[in-house]
Amino acid sequence: MSHESERIAARAAEYLARSREETPVQRREREEWLAADPRHFMAYQRLLQLEEHATGVLDDPELQAITERDLEALQRSRRWRRCAWLVVVLLLLFVGAYAIGAFSTV
Structure with a gap:
């Protein structure tokens, strides 16, 4: 992609990003820019087409269900890790307390 093509693509992305909340002046600026060059x-x-396809994919109920299941699995995994760390810490405290008691009787 040439520098000019990259510049055009970046400007198109800027216009698209603000198009839903643009002022009348910004809309006229976008329309003038679009009319200035076929590129x-x-x-x-x-x-616009990419946005439409992405929205269609993201709105897919099957994808949303999969994402929801993945999120639930991740949360379960985090809970398990938290519990595992708690067990490790308690075990280390127990071993430490035992070692201190064993050495203090010597």
Whole structure:
């Protein structure tokens, strides 16, 4: 991708990112930019299509269910690790207390 193409793609992304909350002046600026060069319009359209596809994928109920299950599994895993660390700490405290008691009687 050339420097010019990268610049156009970045500008198209900026316009798309703010398009939902743009002011009338910003909208006119975007429309003028799109009309100024066919490459601008093409880059913007590609991003719109990409956004549409991404939204469709993210809204997929199966994907959301999988993500929810993964999140629940991660939370269970974190709880298990927390419990494991607690057991290790308690074991170390017990061993330490035993060692201190054993050495103090010598």
